[in-house]
Amino acid sequence: MAASGCKVRLQPSSSELTCRGDQTLLDACIQIGLPVPYNCRSGECGECMAKLVNGDVQELPGADPAIFTDTHRAQGNILTCMCFPLSDIVLDLPLLESETSSIRPATFNTLVQNVERLTPTIIGVAVETPWPVEFHAGQCFEWVVPGVTPNRTYSAANRPGTDTITFHVRVYPGGKIGDFVQSLSPGGMLELLGPFGHFGFSGNDWRPAVCVAGGTGLAPMMSLLDRAFAARDKRPIHLLYGARTQDELYCLDVLQGWAKQHANFTFTPVLSDEPAQSGWSGSRGLVADVMADHLGDVFGLEAYICGPPPMIDAAVTRLQDAGVLDADIRTDRFVQAKT
Ligand code: FES
Known part of the structure; x- marks a missing residue:
């Protein structure tokens, strides 16, 4: 692998990108704004599946065996969210015909505005962003919390175009994020990475x-x-x-x-x-x-x-x-x- 990473070519679009060795193939695609299919980014949905036409990858453990089976592997398929490149790669991965532009994820700091208990197990967190952060309604952000890996992902619960993002966080007994969320208070800092995801209304605003x-x-x-x-x-x-x-x-x-x-x-x-x-x-x-x-x-x-x-x-x-x-x-x- 070159120091800068591996070359990745997607078929049939002929899109080309570089993927670092510490980056999943999916994250490398998202990072440059390619409209590739995905949902969970954690091996649970199968939406990022692609055929490995050429090259070698290292697969992270943890893919849901009900979603991604040894038969898929034997057929040459990979989950791009679970694989790091070990060499230059060619993937059979058609791009989505996206109705909306792909927004490149970025990391930014926010200021906690409000923390409120919405139900016995759900906490609402509102943060102020340094500028009206660009995202599409329905997209999500990763919370970058020291000591909590992998990053937890939460959907924005308000519309884009303001300098506030609100989240609804489910707190599980013994869950790593629970103590952190309950320690948050107005004026604290929260680092976010995003946006991610394709969930959103279609442009067909005449259809029920x-x-x-x-x-x-x-x-x-x-x-x-x-x-x-x-x-x-x-x-x-x-x-x-x-x-x-x-x-x-x-x-x-x-x-x-x-x-x-x-x-x-x-x-x-x-x-x-x-x-x-x-x-x-x-x-x-x-x-x-x-x-x-x-x-x-x-x-x-x-x-x-x-x-x-x-x-x-x-x-x-x-x-x-x-x-x-x-x-x-x-x-x-x-x-x-x-x-
Ligand atoms: S995005 Fe869900 S399995 Fe990869």
Whole structure:
């Protein structure tokens, strides 16, 4: 390997780049703004899979064996998010036809503005950026926290174009990020790297959208909605937000306010494990099932789903059963960090 890194050529676009030895192939592509497919960046979704046409790579351990199997390996496939180059590389990796420009990720420092507990396990963090950081609604940022590796990734929960970014952080018992988040206070510093990701509304603002969010999957939905309302996007939008119990629902005041203000927006909270005698009069059950009950005519429908993978898989199945095309279903899988 040359000191500067390995040469990587992508087919069929003939795009060429250099990948450092300490960089995954995916990160090298993202770094120069190439519109390559990816989602989780941690071996959990399979969206970054490519065929290794030429060259050698070192694969990091940890890819989900249900997503990336030895059969894939035997066929010459790699997950670009899990591989470092050991030589010059040729990859069969078609570029996405992106509706939006790719923004090159950058590292920058922010000032913590506000920290608030949104639910017993979700903390909201708002940071002030040194300038209105460029990102697309629905994208995410890595938190660069000393002692926490790999970097944790959180979606922005507000629209781009301001000097504030808000995050919704799920805190797990014993999780490395939990102590850090709870130690944050206004005036503290937080280093961010980003933006990353392709999740976002299509440019088809005449087509109805059904949005399904679970847990902190609400964050990118809030960003999409905030951006859509600010841009006077008139597509009919129905958001179904799933949680287990009432105390896990958050941002209800904002969502209910938007539903009152915007005739094109409806909102249905759905609880799966709320006690029968609690007085909850809203929808009950799995959010994917409730979504299916609300679908009606799916002609022209686009679907946006964000949250834990089992919820996403259930919702995608319901949508496919109803006749929604795969090309009209966009997902953002939230995977719990392994360490
Ligand atoms: S498996 Fe590589 S981006 Fe998800």
